[in-house]
Amino acid sequence: MPLDTLDTPDIAREIAAAFRLGRPLGDLRPLGNGDHPSGTRVLTTDRGLWVVKTGRLADDWQRRQARRAHQLENAALAAGIGMPRPVEPPSPAVGHWYNPAGQDAVRVTEWVEGHDLRRPGTTDVSALAEAAGWVGGTLGRIALLGPVGDGPVDDGRKALHPMADWRTWVAEAEAGDSTVARPARSLLPVIEDATRLIEHAERDRPPLVPVHGDTSRANVLRTLTGYALLDWDGAGAEVPWWETVSVAFRFTTEFNGPGAVGDARVVRPLIEAYLAQGAPGGASDVSAFAGMLRSQLAVTAWCLWLALGHRRADAAQRAFGQRIVGSAERQLPCVLSSLDTWTGLLR
Numbered sequence: 001m002p003l004d005t006l007d008t009p010d011i012a013r014e015i016a017a018a019f020r021l022g023r024p025l026g027d028l029r030p031l032g033n034g035d036h037p038s039g040t041r042v043l044t045t046d047r048g049l050w051v052v053k054t055g056r057l058a059d060d061w062q063r064r065q066a067r068r069a070h071q072l073e074n075a076a077l078a079a080g081i082g083m084p085r086p087v088e089p090p091s092p093a094v095g096h097w098y099n100p101a102g103q104d105a106v107r108v109t110e111w112v113e114g115h116d117l118r119r120p121g122t123t124d125v126s127a128l129a130e131a132a133g134w135v136g137g138t139l140g141r142i143a144l145l146g147p148v149g150d151g152p153v154d155d156g157r158k159a160l161h162p163m164a165d166w167r168t169w170v171a172e173a174e175a176g177d178s179t180v181a182r183p184a185r186s187l188l189p190v191i192e193d194a195t196r197l198i199e200h201a202e203r204d205r206p207p208l209v210p211v212h213g214d215t216s217r218a219n220v221l222r223t224l225t226g227y228a229l230l231d232w233d234g235a236g237a238e239v240p241w242w243e244t245v246s247v248a249f250r251f252t253t254e255f256n257g258p259g260a261v262g263d264a265r266v267v268r269p270l271i272e273a274y275l276a277q278g279a280p281g282g283a284s285d286v287s288a289f290a291g292m293l294r295s296q297l298a299v300t301a302w303c304l305w306l307a308l309g310h311r312r313a314d315a316a317q318r319a320f321g322q323r324i325v326g327s328a329e330r331q332l333p334c335v336l337s338s339l340d341t342w343t344g345l346l347r
Helices: 009-019 060-078 125-143 163-175 181-202 240-250 264-276 286-307 315-346
Strands: 040-045 048-055 105-110 209-211 220-223 226-229 236-238
Touching: 009 040, 009 105, 060 125, 060 209, 125 209, 125 220, 125 226, 125 240, 125 264, 163 181, 163 286, 181 286, 181 315, 209 240, 236 240, 240 264, 240 286, 264 315, 286 315
Parallel strands: none
Antiparallel strands: 040 048, 048 105, 209 236, 220 226
16 A cells, blocks of 8 residues: 555555445545644544554564554553554554555554644643643553563663764765754754763663553543543553653653653643552652653654655655754753753652
């Protein structure tokens, strides 16, 4: 299923038939995602509404990631965690993805009526504080699921790239006269400081567990009956306390990008709800932010690759990558300089 032919009647019929979704009542239509590039569509059939997501599983690491996400998503579903129900794919499949040889992969989930927390009226602190309590409790429940599947837990961690890699990417940007070169070059000192903090925290870190990996306002849906956690495809491994601290300080931002905000009205209820589940806590010092920084650097690296045209990035993805690297140039230094103060919100 080529990604550039998604919005055609033939593809809608092919997906509906493969996943047994019923008779399509129109073409696939794009799912609104703000100004973030997205391969997600909505399909209406005579059996209901469905979310259709496309991607590529060309490399071994992508297939391993898909299997890890499948295992955690199924375990969370069995535990009763609020989430859209995935539709089991036909064969050949990798995790929840239908992956015919030589074609792009497709996965389908049931539509859940509601709106994410980027919608006007849900971004004020009182609304976010209520949602933060649900999110914290949900993160605690996920942490208590423990290891799932049979692969090594740490195989699913976000990469911590050595400084030599960052310098190589900056040199590539400069050699190509890319507009991303200047902000990327400016970021190198703060990336080095963050990497050093992460490496120090890693020397004596607690055990890793599978985590959702992309819990943000964009992926928390408010429905008539409560909340639901969306988009489990970023599932990985992390120290659960670090993951919770990361979400708590990034929940007031639009998505899990390079920014963070230490708002006690959101941070405290989220962390308290997590601990109330009996989930493992951790140190209340700057080491608690190691997971957040690791994730922020991973997002920044990914966006730098997009800006450079890696990962087969199209024009919209390249522009998005450029924008986020520029945001990181402004925000990451503020995050690093705030960590000592933010530790007070963890106690």
